[in-house]
Amino acid sequence: MSQTVTATRVLSYLEDGKTLRSWLLTTDHKRIAILYALSITVFFFIGGTAAALIRYNLVTPQGALPSAETYNRLFTMHGVIMVWFFLVPAAPVTIGNFIIPLMIGARDLAFPKINLMSWYLFMAGGACALYALFAGGVDTGWTFYAPLSSNYAQGHVVAVVAGIFISGFSTIATGLNFVVTIHRLRAPGLTWYRLPVFIWSFYATSVIFLLATPVLAITLILLSFERIFHVGVFDPRIGGDPLLFQHMFWFYSHPAVYIMVLPGMGIVSQIIPCFSRKELFGYKFVVWCSVAIAVIGFFVWGHHMFVSGQSPYASIVFSLLSYFVAVPSAIKVFNWLGTMHKGRIHFNAPMIYALGFVGLFTSGGLTGLFLAALAADVHLHDTYFVIAHFHFIMVGGMVSAYFAALHFWWPKITGRMYPETIARGAALLMFLGFNFTFLPQYILGYLGMPRRYHSYPPEFQVLNVLSSAGASILAVAYVLPLFYLGWSLFRGERAPRNPWRATGLEWTTDSPPITRNFLVVPTVTSGPYDYADPHTKLADV
Amino acid sequence: MSENVAPHTHFQYEDARHQADSAIAGMWLFLATEVLFFGGLILAWIFCRHWNPEGFAAGAKESVLWIGTVNLALLITSSFVYGLGQAAIEAGRVRMLIWCCLLTAGIGVVFLGLKLLEWHVDLDENLWPAGPFKLHGAEADGGRLFWIFYFVATGLHAVHMLVGIVAVCWIALRARRAEFTADWHTPVTVVGLYWSFVDMVWIVLYPLIYVVGRLS
Amino acid sequence: MRHLLWMWLALVALGACAFGGAFLPLPAGLRPLLMLPSLVMVAILALGFMEVRRGGALPGAFALAAIFWLFVLLGLGSADPLTRRVYPADQGGASVPGPPEISPQR
Numbered sequence: 001m002s003q004t005v006t007a008t009r010v011l012s013y014l015e016d017g018k019t020l021r022s023w024l025l026t027t028d029h030k031r032i033a034i035l036y037a038l039s040i041t042v043f044f045f046i047g048g049t050a051a052a053l054i055r056y057n058l059v060t061p062q063g064a065l066p067s068a069e070t071y072n073r074l075f076t077m078h079g080v081i082m083v084w085f086f087l088v089p090a091a092p093v094t095i096g097n098f099i100i101p102l103m104i105g106a107r108d109l110a111f112p113k114i115n116l117m118s119w120y121l122f123m124a125g126g127a128c129a130l131y132a133l134f135a136g137g138v139d140t141g142w143t144f145y146a147p148l149s150s151n152y153a154q155g156h157v158v159a160v161v162a163g164i165f166i167s168g169f170s171t172i173a174t175g176l177n178f179v180v181t182i183h184r185l186r187a188p189g190l191t192w193y194r195l196p197v198f199i200w201s202f203y204a205t206s207v208i209f210l211l212a213t214p215v216l217a218i219t220l221i222l223l224s225f226e227r228i229f230h231v232g233v234f235d236p237r238i239g240g241d242p243l244l245f246q247h248m249f250w251f252y253s254h255p256a257v258y259i260m261v262l263p264g265m266g267i268v269s270q271i272i273p274c275f276s277r278k279e280l281f282g283y284k285f286v287v288w289c290s291v292a293i294a295v296i297g298f299f300v301w302g303h304h305m306f307v308s309g310q311s312p313y314a315s316i317v318f319s320l321l322s323y324f325v326a327v328p329s330a331i332k333v334f335n336w337l338g339t340m341h342k343g344r345i346h347f348n349a350p351m352i353y354a355l356g357f358v359g360l361f362t363s364g365g366l367t368g369l370f371l372a373a374l375a376a377d378v379h380l381h382d383t384y385f386v387i388a389h390f391h392f393i394m395v396g397g398m399v400s401a402y403f404a405a406l407h408f409w410w411p412k413i414t415g416r417m418y419p420e421t422i423a424r425g426a427a428l429l430m431f432l433g434f435n436f437t438f439l440p441q442y443i444l445g446y447l448g449m450p451r452r453y454h455s456y457p458p459e460f461q462v463l464n465v466l467s468s469a470g471a472s473i474l475a476v477a478y479v480l481p482l483f484y485l486g487w488s489l490f491r492g493e494r495a496p497r498n499p500w501r502a503t504g505l506e507w508t509t510d511s512p513p514i515t516r517n518f519l520v521v522p523t524v525t526s527g528p529y530d531y532a533d534p535h536t537k538l539a540d541v
Numbered sequence: 542m543s544e545n546v547a548p549h550t551h552f553q554y555e556d557a558r559h560q561a562d563s564a565i566a567g568m569w570l571f572l573a574t575e576v577l578f579f580g581g582l583i584l585a586w587i588f589c590r591h592w593n594p595e596g597f598a599a600g601a602k603e604s605v606l607w608i609g610t611v612n613l614a615l616l617i618t619s620s621f622v623y624g625l626g627q628a629a630i631e632a633g634r635v636r637m638l639i640w641c642c643l644l645t646a647g648i649g650v651v652f653l654g655l656k657l658l659e660w661h662v663d664l665d666e667n668l669w670p671a672g673p674f675k676l677h678g679a680e681a682d683g684g685r686l687f688w689i690f691y692f693v694a695t696g697l698h699a700v701h702m703l704v705g706i707v708a709v710c711w712i713a714l715r716a717r718r719a720e721f722t723a724d725w726h727t728p729v730t731v732v733g734l735y736w737s738f739v740d741m742v743w744i745v746l747y748p749l750i751y752v753v754g755r756l757s
Numbered sequence: 758m759r760h761l762l763w764m765w766l767a768l769v770a771l772g773a774c775a776f777g778g779a780f781l782p783l784p785a786g787l788r789p790l791l792m793l794p795s796l797v798m799v800a801i802l803a804l805g806f807m808e809v810r811r812g813g814a815l816p817g818a819f820a821l822a823a824i825f826w827l828f829v830l831l832g833l834g835s836a837d838p839l840t841r842r843v844y845p846a847d848q849g850g851a852s853v854p855g856p857p858e859i860s861p862q863r
Contacts, residue, residue: 107553110563176570183815184563185553211826214574218581225693229671233585233689238682239593247834248581298829302837311841317833516552562812569809569816573823580827584834591838594785610776617772617798621765624806628758737807744798748775753788755779 012415016515027112028515030413033098035119040090043126044478047081050074052475055437055468061461063454071454072139073155079142080133084164085126087394088256091263092209093122093174095405096202098413100178102506103196105187105524107516110180118173121166129163132156141452143253146234146245150226157227161220168213175209178202187505189524193287196504196528197280200287201266204294208255208262211298216252219245246308250301258297260394261361262290264401265332268354271408272336274502275351276343279529282335289328289335296325306377315374322372326365333362348500349423353404356431357397364392367442382452385445388438396434403427403481410485411495415512418488422480430477436470503530561727568731572738575701579742582694586749589686596683599676601754603668603684604691608659609751612652616740619648623709623733633723635716642713645736649706656699663688687754694746698739705739708732764805771798 013030017023023031053074057065065071097115101108109115132138138155140148149157182203186195223245226232234245273280280286302310302318336358345351367389370376380386410418440463445451449460456464498507505522506513554560590597626641667675668688676684712732715721721729771794778791803809809816 101553108551110553111567112551112553172571172574176567176574179570180563180567183566184559207822210570210574211577211822214578215581215830218578218585221697222582222585222693225689231671231685231689233589233686238685239589239596240686241588241592241838243837244585244588247837248584251581251830251834298826299833302833305837309841311837311839313840314837317836562815565812566815566819569819573819576823576827577830580830584831587831587835588838591835598785606776606779610772613772613775614769617765617768620802620806621761621768624761624764625758628761734807737802741799741802744775744795744802745792748778748792748795752775752779752791756782 010514010519012510012512013515014415014512025116027108027116029097029101029109029112029115030513030515032115032119033094033096034413036089036093036097036122039119039123039126040086040094041482043081043085044090046130047078047086048475048478050078050081052471054078055471057454058456058464059468061456061458061464065454068454069139072141072452073133073137075452076138076141077133080129080160080164082394083142083256083260084167085122085129087260087398088171089122089167089174090402091267091398091405092171092178092202092205092259093118095267095402095409096178096205096263097174099409099506100181100199100202101185102412102509102513102517103199103504104182104185104190105505105518105522106181106185107518107521109177110184111177114173115177118170118177121170121173125163125165125167125170127163128166129160132159132163135159143249144223144245145249146223146226146232146242147236150223150232150234150245151230158224161224165217165220168217171209172213175206175213178206179210182206187522187524190505193284194524194527196266197269197283197286197290198266201262201269201290204290205259205262205266207294208259208297212252212255212259215248216256219248219252222248243305243308243310246305246310247301250304251298254301254304255294255297257390257393258293260398262293264357264361264398265290265329267401267405267408268336268357269332270502270504271350271354271404272339272358273529273531274408274500275346275348275354276340277346277531278339278343279527279531280335281338281341282331283527283529286332286335289331292328293325296321296328300325303372303377306374307381312374319372319374323369326369326372329361329365333358333365347424348407349418349420349427350404350408352424352427352431353400353407356400356427356434357404360392360396360400360431360434364389364394364397367392379448380445382450383445384441384449384451387451388441388445391438391441396438400427400430400434403430406481406485408500409506410488411499412506412509412511412513414489414492415495415510416488416492417495417499418492419484422484426477426480426484429473429480433470433473433475433477437467437474438470440464440467440470503528557725561725561730564727564731565734568734572734575738575742579694579697579745582690582697583745583749586690589683589690590754593683593686596676596680596685597687598683598754599680600668600684600687600691601750603663603666603675603688604751604755605659605662606751606755608655608662609747612655613743613747615648615652615655616743619645619652620737620740622648623736627726627729627733630716630721630726630729631723635719635721638721638726638729639713639716642709642716646706646709646713649702649709653699653702653706656695660692660695663691691750694750698742698746701739701742705732705736708735760805764801767801768798771795771801 013028023035026032057063057071063071136155138153138157138160140153140157182199222233226234231238233240234242236242269280269286300318300322302314303322306315367385371380371386371389407418407423444460444463447460449456495511497509497511508522509517550557550560554563622641623645626638626645629637629641667673670685670688670692674681674685709732712729715728774794778794781791783790803820809820
């Protein structure tokens with residue numbers, strides 16, 4: 001509970017201050033979410049352009065780009081931007097920042113000024129990394145393995161690493177804010193087991209932010225030391241261990257992939273019940289599976305190092321633990337399916353994206369099981385099978401979920417409805433383009449095509465051309481929303497408070513909400529998925 | 542719900558106590574991230590020592606024990622002094638708080654001064670890990686690894702100390718502006734947590750640097 | 758204030774123990790035990806000066822989480838070096854026999 005808001009402050013957050021200063025110095029979580037959304041959209045398209053150039057190169061076996069060096073720098077740029085400046089922040093800082101306080105009945109996050117500072121840190125880190133990447137970049141891959149990155153690579157390693165380091169502070173600040181907010185600012189009556197799964201998922205994500213990112217920070221510092229002074233703890237020439245780098249790097253980077261996907265799971269856990277008009281199946285299972293994923297996800301990082309020279313005994317332990325971590329994800333998939341079973345399903349755009357998430361995430365997740373098997377991984381490591389695996393989860397899964405969230409909460413955020421038919425078309429086009437792009441890559445990997453190679457044997461060309469063709473379809477699907485969502489800002493139908501008749505406190509506020517979110521802070525008395533009758537039709541929109 | 546709220550309470554909180562507890566929880570959470578940050582460094586120590594036991598210990602023997610130990614005593618005392626300051630403001634004694642803050646910051650400055658002296662001595666002894674190195678032969682490599690760890694660890698710790706000194710001075714400044722009372726002094730507590738943590742880090746680094754490798 | 762003084766004295770005493778450990782000839786495998794006085798000092802700081810149990814359940818929960826995750830990092834991270842078999846690098850000439858020749862058959 002917080003203090004009441006007097007009736008005079010009833011401007012929507014979009015109208016409450018129209019100067020640039022009121023945006024750049026805002027402490028309103030909703031405005032900060034918008035600032036972030038604009039930034040990460042820019043990063044998404046920069047990273048996407050790098051991907052387009054990669055797929056262009058791979059259309060011919062000898063490589064269409066002038067040099068292998070350029071190709072190496074491109075895939076590094078693609079990875080660095082997409083991981084640290086799009087996927088890791090995206091859902092938490094845009095959807096999370098906007099929705100979390102609304103969903104728990106709070107007027108803002110616990111530390112609004114730290115929230116604003118996190119955006120500036122993100123921009124500073126991004127500027128640093130972008131400058132370095134455009135000034136020639138690095139060719140080490142986003143994984144920066146020593147001793148290549150510390151001793152032999154040409155390029156701006158320290159500058160890129162500095163950008164990533166700075167952005168890490170941004171994510172730590174965000175995670176800190178979310179955890180304290182969820183603990184301390186819930187509305188009266190909102191007990192832990194009445195929280196939507198979305199909140200549990202973002203809480204779990206924040207735990208990973210907080211505990212994994214610092215290890216990345218120290219890793220990057222040690223790497224920079226070695227690069228600058230030409231001597232370091234990863235250098236085998238003085239008895240250092242290159243695998244130490246990999247252990248420290250993956251201790252962060254494996255949980256980081258759960259940072260990337262857990263928000264998506266939370267998002268679809270809101271969307272599927274709403275568009276099935278049915279409560280989430282097995283709420284407590286989904287909740288504790290989210291926590292389990294975050295925790296067990298810290299125990300499996302060695303599965304990236306099966307062929308690195310790591311002890312086989314350690315590898316066996318990591319392989320076993322990797323099989324354990326798959327279980328909670330699988331349980332959640334069954335829960336989503338159980339939610340839809342005997343529900344009344346409406347195929348609005350958010351639902352299409354959410355269903356795409358479920359299918360593509362499952363496919364990617366299953367292929368993770370092959371990779372977790374030691375013997376299979378010897379063959380599959382560093383092939384396109386791995387690339388397909390993580391793109392199915394990250395792009396097929398998480399990007400779909402991000403688009404699902406954008407569409408689902410668009411009426412709340414902007415006060416406008418997007419055009420449903422085009423949106424459905426874009427969602428289906430994305431699903432089609434995605435499969436076209438990445439299904440061939442499973443086969444390529446199985447056949448042995450290595451990743452990070454600018455050229456390949458001619459017998460792989462057909463599959464590569466298919467993949468590149470799919471990428472062009474995917475690109476269209478990504479660009480379409482820019483147009484119709486942008487259009488909706490000016491010409492879209494005005495949104496009511498709750499266009500989807502969804503449950504959740506955010507839907508009790510105006511669309512868009514007033515600056516302080518609630519005139520009177522609500523008191524919660526029921527569970528988070530109180531969809532009474534599965535045969536209640538959604539209002540026609 | 543009352544419209545009269547304490548001047549420092551922000552609108553999303555019920556009352557001052559709610560906000561204070563949230564700020565303290567937030568600082569503890571931040572300190573948890575710092576545990577993992579220095580934890581990574583400790584993992585590096587474990588690896589380097591494991592693969593090069595003799596050289597690593599040989600490098601450790603060159604560390605200047607008396608400076609490290611004096612610094613340990615200084616930091617322990619500084620936490621005590623700041624704690625006195627906290628107790629003082631809980632009793633409403635602002636002047637005592639200011640003196641304790643200044644003394645704490647002063648101890649911090651002495652710590653950093655001794656650290657600079659120590660680094661100077663180390664560099665004079667050719668213990669900088671890059672370039673001509675004091676140890677030769679079989680022990681040189683492990684020795685270099687130790688001194689890489691040493692400079693990174695003490696350098697990062699010093700940066701944290703500097704931030705802490707600035708924070709403590711900021712508290713003293715705010716206290717002088719009569720911002721703290723017996724009822725409300727959350728920033729004092731929050732900065733105290735950070736300062737004690739920086740102390741903790743030195744307490745853990747001390748044996749890693751000065752003790753474990755000294756005799757073999 | 759009295760309890761602060763006692764804690765300070767305890768810390769100084771433990772600090773002296775830590776310092777003393779520098780002169781204790783323990784075998785290399787046991788030397789990490791010399792960390793023990795420091796770990797007790799950390800506990801005194803957390804419980805005494807930082808009063809981790811004050812301010813509700815949250816600070817304690819965060820502190821315990823940090824310690825648990827530190828153990829995972831250090832413990833599971835050490836599993837590799839502790840169990841890795843090192844094959845000495847060949848200094849020239851095959852002193853260690855390589856894998857058996859596999860005759861190519863297609």
